[in-house]
Every structure is written in C-alpha cells, then in structure tokens.
Amino acid sequence: MNPLGLTHAQYSLVASLHGMQRAGERPSQRQLADHTGLEALYVSKLARTLESAGLIERTRDPRDPRAMQLALTEQGQAVTRQAIAVVQELHQQLLEPLGGLDAPRTRAFTDELTTLLDAPLAPLAPSVPNDQTTQGATP
Numbered sequence: 001m002n003p004l005g006l007t008h009a010q011y012s013l014v015a016s017l018h019g020m021q022r023a024g025e026r027p028s029q030r031q032l033a034d035h036t037g038l039e040a041l042y043v044s045k046l047a048r049t050l051e052s053a054g055l056i057e058r059t060r061d062p063r064d065p066r067a068m069q070l071a072l073t074e075q076g077q078a079v080t081r082q083a084i085a086v087v088q089e090l091h092q093q094l095l096e097p098l099g100g101l102d103a104p105r106t107r108a109f110t111d112e113l114t115t116l117l118d119a120p121l122a123p124l125a126p127s128v129p130n131d132q133t134t135q136g137a138t139p
Contacts, residue, residue, distance in 0.1 A: 004083050013046050014080045016056060017072055028067040036114050055079055
C-alpha cells in the first residue's frame, strides 16, 4: 500500500474503520483491535500515527473516559476509498489466472488454502548437533 502512504497494518485499520463507520459504528480502539485481530497496544500506536497524518480522529468516549473512539476524517475517508480500490484491483489481477474473484477455481483455491492454514503442523524432530564428539562415535 505504499503508493498511498499506508502500511499493510494501517490499511487493515482504516479499511476496517471505514466498514464499521458505514455500518453506523464509532468503535473504540479496543473494538477495532478485536475486529482486526491486531493487538490493542499496536492499534493505539497505529491510531496515533494515523491521527498525526490527518486520516483519523481520536476522541474520548463519553460513556467511558478511559476509552478512545476512532473515526476517519474526510481526508481519511478519501484515502481509504482509494486504498480499497487499489486492493480490489490487485485482487482481481492476482486471481485473473483462476478466472477472477468469483470463479469456481478461485473458490477451490481459497478452500485449499484455508484447509492448509488450518492444519496443525507436526512437531519438528529435535536436531542433533553435528560436532566432533558425535562424529564417528560408536555406541
């Protein structure tokens, strides 16, 4: 996302915030962290950086003075819409060889990836050092 000056994590935050705002929500940093799967401390750091860039505003939650509510600024909304369009175009380009976003081959590929990512990894065998004390030794 460098063409728009956003890192992947910043994009995840503003795109999620964009979707939540469209649904009528003004989430707290904690709610946004839960929504994105990012650590709350990391969301706080990202939010401060994005606030400094003029893309979001952070305000105290009137119901809980310890909580910060987040909202995209007008500039933040414009940048986020552009970023979403870029990401959608990239998805389309990447999936074109499979027939596009809604193609049966794409769905099958996604299902296979999901299965692979959900499969637990077998523990690795402990490594045996390859040094002079073990080479050529007989039991």
